[in-house]
Amino acid sequence: MHIRTALLWSLWSVFALAGIAQPIQSRRPIDDALRRDIERARDRVFPALVNILTVTRYYDGGRAQYGLSGGSGVIVTPGGVVLTNYHVAENAVRIFCTLGTGERFEARVVAHDPLTDLSILQIQFPNEKVGSKRAKRILPFAPLGDSDTVKTGDYVLAMGNPLLLSSSVTLGIVSNPRRVFTDVVGSRIEAVEFEKGDRSGMLTRWIQHDALILPGNSGGPLVNLRGEVVGINQLGGMGVGFAIPSNIARKVLRQVLRTGKIERGWIGISVLPVEKLGRQTGTLIASVTPESPAERAGLKPGDILLSLNGKSVRARFLEEVPLVYQQMADLPIGKTVVAEVERKGKRMKLKITVERMEPYYGKEMEFRELGFTARDITRPFAYARKLPKQGVFITGIRPGYPMDSAEPSPSPGDVLLKVGDRPIRNLDELQAALKAFQGKELIPITFQRKEEIILSAVRNKPPSEPSPGTELPKPWLGVRTQVITRQVAESLGKPDLKGFRITEVLPWSEASKAGLQVGDIIIALNGEPLEASRVQDARDLERRIEQLTIGEQAKLTLLRGNQQMEIIVRLEPTPASAQTTRTIRQKELEFAVRDVTPMDRMRNRWSQDQTGVIVVEVANGSWAQLGGLRLNDLILAINEQPVHDTKEFQRVMDALIKQRPSVIILFVRRENDTHFVFLEPDWKQLTP
Numbered sequence: 233m234h235i236r237t238a239l240l241w242s243l244w245s246v247f248a249l250a251g252i253a254q255p256i257q258s259r260r261p262i263d264d265a266l267r268r269d270i271e272r273a274r275d276r277v278f279p280a281l282v283n284i285l286t287v288t289r290y291y292d293g294g295r296a297q298y299g300l301s302g303g304s305g306v307i308v309t310p311g312g313v314v315l316t317n318y319h320v321a322e323n324a325v326r327i328f329c330t331l332g333t334g335e336r337f338e339a340r341v342v343a344h345d346p347l348t349d350l351s352i353l354q355i356q357f358p359n360e361k362v363g364s365k366r367a368k369r370i371l372p373f374a375p376l377g378d379s380d381t382v383k384t385g386d387y388v389l390a391m392g393n394p395l396l397l398s399s400s401v402t403l404g405i406v407s408n409p410r411r412v413f414t415d416v417v418g419s420r421i422e423a424v425e426f427e428k429g430d431r432s433g434m435l436t437r438w439i440q441h442d443a444l445i446l447p448g449n450s451g452g453p454l455v456n457l458r459g460e461v462v463g464i465n466q467l468g469g470m471g472v473g474f475a476i477p478s479n480i481a482r483k484v485l486r487q488v489l490r491t492g493k494i495e496r497g498w499i500g501i502s503v504l505p506v507e508k509l510g511r512q513t514g515t516l517i518a519s520v521t522p523e524s525p526a527e528r529a530g531l532k533p534g535d536i537l538l539s540l541n542g543k544s545v546r547a548r549f550l551e552e553v554p555l556v557y558q559q560m561a562d563l564p565i566g567k568t569v570v571a572e573v574e575r576k577g578k579r580m581k582l583k584i585t586v587e588r589m590e591p592y593y594g595k596e597m598e599f600r601e602l603g604f605t606a607r608d609i610t611r612p613f614a615y616a617r618k619l620p621k622q623g624v625f626i627t628g629i630r631p632g633y634p635m636d637s638a639e640p641s642p643s644p645g646d647v648l649l650k651v652g653d654r655p656i657r658n659l660d661e662l663q664a665a666l667k668a669f670q671g672k673e674l675i676p677i678t679f680q681r682k683e684e685i686i687l688s689a690v691r692n693k694p695p696s697e698p699s700p701g702t703e704l705p706k707p708w709l710g711v712r713t714q715v716i717t718r719q720v721a722e723s724l725g726k727p728d729l730k731g732f733r734i735t736e737v738l739p740w741s742e743a744s745k746a747g748l749q750v751g752d753i754i755i756a757l758n759g760e761p762l763e764a765s766r767v768q769d770a771r772d773l774e775r776r777i778e779q780l781t782i783g784e785q786a787k788l789t790l791l792r793g794n795q796q797m798e799i800i801v802r803l804e805p806t807p808a809s810a811q812t813t814r815t816i817r818q819k820e821l822e823f824a825v826r827d828v829t830p831m832d833r834m835r836n837r838w839s840q841d842q843t844g845v846i847v848v849e850v851a852n853g854s855w856a857q858l859g860g861l862r863l864n865d866l867i868l869a870i871n872e873q874p875v876h877d878t879k880e881f882q883r884v885m886d887a888l889i890k891q892r893p894s895v896i897i898l899f900v901r902r903e904n905d906t907h908f909v910f911l912e913p914d915w916k917q918l919t920p
Contacts, residue, residue, distance in 0.1 A: 266387070269457040273389055274401060276459030279332055279372035280307040282314055283393040284339075284353075284451065287326035287858065287914070291605040294630030296598040297853020298325070304392035304452030305329065305353065306461060307373045308485065312337075312355030315464055315481055316451030318344050321351040325914040329355055331371075332399055343488040346591055347496070348435055348480055349466055351451075352488045374453060376485075377460025379477035382409040382439055390443035390465055390473060392452025404443025404473070410551050411440040411474060420504060420518070421553050434557050438474040439463045445473040497563030498589035499571075500524020501531060503556050507548045514538045514574065515547035515556050521615060529584040531573065538579070541569035561589065592616075596627060597659050599666065600819075601694055602675075603633020606648060608658050620680060622657045623647040634675075638690040642679050649685070650678035705805035706778045709786070710741025710834070711748055713773060715764045729791075731755040731762045732773050738834040746801040749792065756789035777803065807831040815848060816878045818885055821896075821911060822854030823847060823861055827877050843876035844868045844901065859898075859911035866901040 282305045289296055303320030307313065314329060321327060327339040342352040357369050382388075386406045394400050412421055413433055421434060439454060445468040454463035454475040463475025487494055500521035506514055514536040520526050531537075537545050537556075541563055547556045563569055563586045571582050594608025606624040614621050626646045629636050642648065648656055651665035652675070669675045675690040713732035714720070721729040734752045737744050755762055757776050764772045780786060780803055788799050807830040815826040825845035833842050847865040850857050867875055871888065875881045888896055898909040 269387070270389065270403065273455050273457050273459040274391075277306070277374040277389075277391060277453055277455045277461065278399070278401070280374040281305075281332060281391050281393075281399060281452065282307060282355075283330040283396070283398045284314075284316055284320055285328045285330070285396075286321060286324040287912075288323045289325050289914075290323055290853070291596050291598065291627055292853065294598075294604050294628035294633065294635070295600070295851075295853075296605070297851075298855055298858045299853060300858065302393065302396045302448055303450040304448065304465070306391070306451075306453040306464070307355070307371050308376060308461070309489075310370045310373050312357070312369070312371050313342070313485070313489070314339060314353040314355060315453075315461075315485065316351050316353060317464065317466055317476075318346050318349045318351045320451045321353060322346070325916075326912070327353060329353070330398065343493050345484050345488075345494045346593075347494075347589075348476060348484055350464065350476065350481055350484050352485060374455075374461050375459070376478045376482050377456055377458065377462045379409070379439065379462045379479045382406055382456070382462050382477075384408060387457050388439075388441050388443055388462070389455040389457075390441070390445050390449060390452065390475075391455060392445065392449035392465060394444075394446035394448045396448045400449075402444040404441045406439060406441050407472070408440040409477075410437040412437055412551055412554060414550055420502075421550060433554075435554055435561060436476055436480060437551060437554050438466070439477055441473050441475065442471055443473060444468075444471075449473075495565060496561035496589040497565050497586040498525070499529075499531075499560055499563065499584050499586060500526040501537075501560075503537065503547060503553060505547045505549050505553060506536065509536075511536070512548060513544070513546050515545050515553070517573075525584045525587050526571075529571065529582045531571065531582060531584075532575070534575070536574040537571060538574055539570075539572040594625075595659060597663075599635075599662075602635045602666070602690060602692070603630035604628060604635040604642070606659060606662065609647070620647055620649070622655065623649045623680065624656055624659055624662050626679070634690050634692060634694065638677070638688045640686060640688050642677075642686075642688065643681070645681075646686075647680045648677060649680055650676075652676050705782060707780045707782050707784065707803040708806040709773075709777050709801060709803065710738040710743035712736040712738075713754070715767060715769050716753060717765060717767065721765070729753070729755075730765045731790075732764060738831075739837065740830075740834065740840050742802045742804045746799050748788070748790075748799060748801070751792070753791040754788050755791060755796075758787050759789070807834070814878045816845075816882050817849070818856070820889055821856045821913060822851035823856035824849035825867060825878060825881055828866070842866075843874075845875055845878055845881045847900075855911055855913040859896075859909050861898065861900075861909050861911070862902065864902075865898075865907075865909070867898055868901060868906075869899040871897050872899075 284305050285302045288299055288301055303316060305314040305316035308315050321341060328336055329339045330336045338356045339353040340356055342354050344351050384406055388404055388406055390402045392400060414421060445465050449465050452465050453461040454465055456462050462478045464481050465473060465475045467474050484494060501517050502519045503515040504518045506516050517531060517533055517535045517537055519533055520531055539545055540559060545556055545559060547553045565586055565588045568583050568585045571584050573580055590610045590612055592612050594610045596605060596607040598605050604626060605628040606626050609619055609623060609625050626642050626644055626648055628644055650656060654665045656662045656665060673692055675692050677688050677690055679686055712735045714735050716729050716731050716733055721727050732754045734748060734750055737748050737750060782803055782805050784803050785800050786803050788801060790797060809831060813827040813829055815824055817824045826848050828842060828844055828846060833840060844866045847861060847863055850861050850863060869875055870884045873884050875884060892915040896911040900907050900909055
């Protein structure tokens, strides 16, 4: 019996003897009522819970990389629309949703909303294409409740897949239904940034609760006891969790289902509460973004904003500030609205033309041949980082690639302004400009570093394939040995013994054919004693052998047990080493292989006719790594086509790259067993 179980059983026995333990039938009615409420809420929402697994693309070290991540979600329409967190689904190139029944479906992104950290997904049913008019399968779905009715002390259930373990429910209470994050002194609202996603929180007042949530719960529903989703869990830890209110999620969902995207109004101001000014109404304008609609309209820091588009504005406390930002976000894009402000005791009305809110982060892209990654510069990103408004922001440089060897070389954080004489405003223009230089030896570029404008040149030449080394063959004795040090000699009861003890005899070698055995002690070569007795003498035998000639008959004097004997071994050429074999890089899937050498066969105890290619490199974050390919795997076949050497490997892979199958199946030998590796690249992402 487990120690903890035994301890609990002992305590229960003590309580029972003392008359403390009560029979189950005598539970208080309130306990039974709570249990019924929990069960009803669970049964209503639990079937709509989904486990989300994503293949995500991220950029690091100047290249695109891929990884697996996961989270939770909840189906909110009978047609399979799923609500989850943006930081669960961002940058996903493949999304899989697993239902409580165990069924697994792919899903596509309908829309992302980084500002609220929400994503809308659509489950894809088999043989169903985007836009298909076929009748969709009806799935269990959960209703969205009214998060404005949530109160401190309400019971809530957190449903999700903590630590990627499917279908979990925890119980807690609401600690604060209108939580905001502030700076240290509590003077302003702070945005929250998830991984490399957009900033979230300016529009959100979170539901804080203590239902246990762990990594993997992100995107799962927070459920009241009526079985309604009142929040989407976003983050937590140390006994506290935070959920995005369902009313925010409902507004996002409605706009996405109606228009297929999220758009918000923007006028370019930040605000603070007015309580410290002794006011009950309005909100304080803290800053006005340069060249924004608010600046053009004449708004200034210090103004008290009283109304917008005919609706009063009020933020007395910090908890009310997100409501003001929501009010600004709801303004009609492209329309002119009236802002009523108070300035130094005087009221005035100013006309503002509302613009579309831009995301903080722009699109990021890899330029594989030159070895760098870059991002579009948005207006808020340029303003926050003090960057030029045009150009692309360099996010990474790949070592050993052309951009890394440019003179002078750009660095992450620089802004690429021109290619040749062609100004660059965004990634699309950069792609077109680089295409114009395809095949040319040098690419002139201009980039900005802080206030410097730097001219450079990129040599348009990708890294060369590794070439086999050329090494003259040397005489070789097919054994491994250890020096007979003084301690080893004493342990053998022969303190004066010197020489080399054989620790391994390589199969199929001339040494093996001559009858050398593990444990033999070589004390002389061609009649000359071997005086090795120190660790630093470890290569003495090898050096002595190399002074002879290939094909020569070497006479070894050795001890086998207490018997001295002589064995003649023909010296053979040193087997080809890994450094002298042909190596091929598979650039799309980012791994490298080499031919099998005789030494590989000997040391791995493979058969003498063993063929295949050995994996010598698997790039971090590559499709090869994501599929589970490992260093030293011996690839025997690819999609059932035998691979005997690197030439066949290249031929088979070249054909598959053209065919672009959904799955590439590698049959490999891994240590003592055979194994299958399934590579599932997203071919759209592999276009340079």
